[in-house]
Amino acid sequence: xxxxxxxxxxxxxxxxxxxxxxxxxxxxxxxxxxxxxxxxxxxxxxxxxxxxxxxxxxxxxxxxxxxxxxxxxxxxxxxxxxxxxxxxxxxxxxxxxxxxxxxxxxxxxxxxxxxxxxxxxxxxxxxxxxxxxxxxxxxxxxxxxxxxxxxxxxxxxxxxxxxxxxxxxxxxxxxxxxxxxxxxxxxxxxxxxxxxxxxxxxxxxxxxxxxxxxxxxxxxxxxxxxxxxxxxxxxxxxxxxxxxxxxxxxxxxxxxxxxxxxxxxxxxxxxxxxxxxxxxxxxxxxxxxxxxxxxxxxxxxxxxxxxxxxxxxxxxxxxxxxxxxxxxxxxxxxxxxxxxxxxxxxxxxxxxxxxxxxxxxxxxxxxxxxxxxxxxxxxxxxxxxxxxxxxxxxxxxxxxx
Numbered sequence: 001x002x003x004x005x006x007x008x009x010x011x012x013x014x015x016x017x018x019x020x021x022x023x024x025x026x027x028x029x030x031x032x033x034x035x036x037x038x039x040x041x042x043x044x045x046x047x048x049x050x051x052x053x054x055x056x057x058x059x060x061x062x063x064x065x066x067x068x069x070x071x072x073x074x075x076x077x078x079x080x081x082x083x084x085x086x087x088x089x090x091x092x093x094x095x096x097x098x099x100x101x102x103x104x105x106x107x108x109x110x111x112x113x114x115x116x117x118x119x120x121x122x123x124x125x126x127x128x129x130x131x132x133x134x135x136x137x138x139x140x141x142x143x144x145x146x147x148x149x150x151x152x153x154x155x156x157x158x159x160x161x162x163x164x165x166x167x168x169x170x171x172x173x174x175x176x177x178x179x180x181x182x183x184x185x186x187x188x189x190x191x192x193x194x195x196x197x198x199x200x201x202x203x204x205x206x207x208x209x210x211x212x213x214x215x216x217x218x219x220x221x222x223x224x225x226x227x228x229x230x231x232x233x234x235x236x237x238x239x240x241x242x243x244x245x246x247x248x249x250x251x252x253x254x255x256x257x258x259x260x261x262x263x264x265x266x267x268x269x270x271x272x273x274x275x276x277x278x279x280x281x282x283x284x285x286x287x288x289x290x291x292x293x294x295x296x297x298x299x300x301x302x303x304x305x306x307x308x309x310x311x312x313x314x315x316x317x318x319x320x321x322x323x324x325x326x327x328x329x330x331x332x333x334x335x336x337x338x339x340x341x342x343x344x345x346x347x348x349x350x351x352x353x354x355x356x357x358x359x360x361x362x363x364x365x366x367x368x369x370x371x372x373x374x375x376x377x378x379x380x381x382x383x384x385x386x387x388x389x390x391x392x393x394x395x396x397x398x399x400x401x
Contacts, residue, residue: 055195056233057095058167059153061112061146062086064130065174065203066104067137074204075132078173081201081221083124085171090120092227094235097166098123099149103142104133112149139178143187143214146170150196167231168196172214173221176200176207188214199225243280248349248379249305253337255356256289256301258326259388268320272313279309286340287316292327292361294336305344328358330397331365334380338373351379358388366397374399 062082066075082100089096099112100123110126150168170191178184191198200211201221211218217230241247252271254260260267275285286305291297300321306312334352341350352373360366373380384394 055165055167056231057093057097058169058231058233059112059150060089060096060098060169060171061101061149062098063101063103063142063146063170063172063174064127065137065139065172066102066130066132066134067177068104068134069137069177070132070134070175070203072132072134074175078201078203078221079127079130082127082173085225086120086124086127088224089227090115092235093231093233097153100127100130101142101146102130102133103138105136105138106133107138107142107145109145112153137178139174140180140183140187143170143172143184143191147187147191147194147196151194167233168194169231170196170198171225172198172200172211173203174200174211175203175205176209176211178210181210184210185213192216197230199230201225240276241278241281245281247278247281247283248351249284249341249344250351250353251286251288251305251337251341253333253352253354254287254289255328255330255354255358256291256322257328257358259357261322261324264322268316271320272316275309275312275316281309282307284344285309285312286344287312287320288333288337288340289320289322290329290333290336291323291325292329293325294323294329294333297323297325302340304340305350328356328360330354330356330360331362331369334366334369334373338376338378341378342376349377349379351381354380354382355385356382356389357385359390359393360397363393363397367399370397370399 062085064078064082070078086098089098095114097112097114100110102108108130110123115123147170150170154165154168188198198215200215200218201223202208202211202218203221208218219225252274254267254271256264271287275287278285284305284307286303288294288302290301294301298321300319301323303312303315303320334354337352341352370380370382380398382394382398
C-alpha cells in the first residue's frame with residue numbers, strides 16, 4: 001500500500017515535470033488514496049461537533065507523574081509503558097518530534113525535538129534514568145509547560161505536511177490526583193482550546209473522573225496506544241518537488257462518485273498534500289471533483305488553477321465540496337476541464353490528470369473527450385484506482401484498441 005502511494009506521487013512529479021512515465025493500479029480506493037489513515041478518527045467534542053486531528057506530522061510530549069501518590073512500582077511500570085509508546089510512535093509516524101516532562105513539585109524536561117535511530121535509544125535511556133521525586137503533584141504546571149512547548153514549535157511550515165502548522169498531542173501518565181483541581185482543569189481547558197489532544201494513561205488506583213475531564217481519551221497504561229486511530233498522519237512521506245523544477249500546469253480531475261465519497265476525507269488530504277509538494281515550483285494547479293454531470297454542479301466542487309500552493313491546499317481542506325449525484329461522468333468532466341485550462345493555464349502544454357476508480361457512464365464519449373483534449377495540445381493521463389474499471393476500458397478510453 002505504501003509503495004503504491006509513493007509511486008503515484010513520484011509518477012505525478014516525473015510526468016508533470018516532463019519525464020515520460022505511466023502508472024495505474026488495481027487496489028481499492030482507500031488503499032490507493034490513503035496517504036493519511038482515515039480508517040479511524042480521533043474525535044474531539046467542540047460545542048456538540050466532532051473534529052479530527054489531521055495536521056501532520058505530530059508533536060508529542062509525554063508527561064510523567066512522579067508524585068508521592070504514585071507508588072514506586074506503578075512509577076516503574078509507567079516508565080516501561082512510556083518506553084513502549086516512544087518506540088511505537090517512532091515506528092508509526094514519519095518526522096515526529098517528541099519530548100518528556102517529569103513532574104512532582106518541580107518539573108524536569110527532556111526537551112521536545114526530532115529523534116531518529118540512536119537518538120531514540122538515547123531518549124529511552126534518559127527516561128529509564130529518571131528518578132521519582134515522590135513529592136507534590138503539580139499537574140497544572142506540567143500541562144502548562146507541555147502546552148507552551150508544543151505551541152512554540154507548532155508553526156513550522158517547512159515541516160508541516162498539509163498546512164501551516166503541525167499537530168499537538170500530550171500523553172499523560174498519571175493517577176489523576178493533583179494538588180489543585182481547579183488549576184488543572186483550567187490548564188487542560190487552555191490546551192484543548194489550542195487544539196492540543198490529551199491522552200491519559202491511568203496509573204494504579206486512579207481518579208478517572210478528573211482524567212476524563214481533562215482528556216480526549218483515557219485508558220490503562222498497560223494498554224498500548226493505537227496511534228493510527230488518534231492521528232491521521234502518514235508513516236512516511238515524499239520530499240517536496242525541488243525548487244526550480246520545470247513543471248507544467250495541471251488540473252487534477254477527481255472522480256467523486258458514490259464509491260469515492262466513502263473515502264472523501266482521505267481524498268481531500270491526498271489532494272492537499274499533493275498541492276503542497278509543489279509549493280517551491282512556479283506552476284499552477286487546480287482541482288475539480290466530478291459526479292454524473294459536472295455542468296450542473298455547484299462551483300465549490302472546483303478550484304481554479306493557482307500558483308500559490310498553500311492557498312490551494314487551504315481551499316482544498318476548507319472549501320472544496322464533493323458532488324452527491326453519484327455517477328461517473330468522466331467525459332463531461334474532461335470537457336469542462338478543458339474550458340478551465342483555456343481560461344486559467346499559463347502553460348499551453350498544461351495537463352489533465354484524471355483520477356478515477358470506476359467505469360465511466362459513456363466510455364466512447366470519454367474516449368472522444370480525451371482525443372479532443374490531446375488535439376488541443378493538452379496531455380491527458382488517467383490514473384485508475386480500485387478494481388471496478390477493467391483493463392479493456394482503461395486502454396480504450398486512453399486511445400488503445
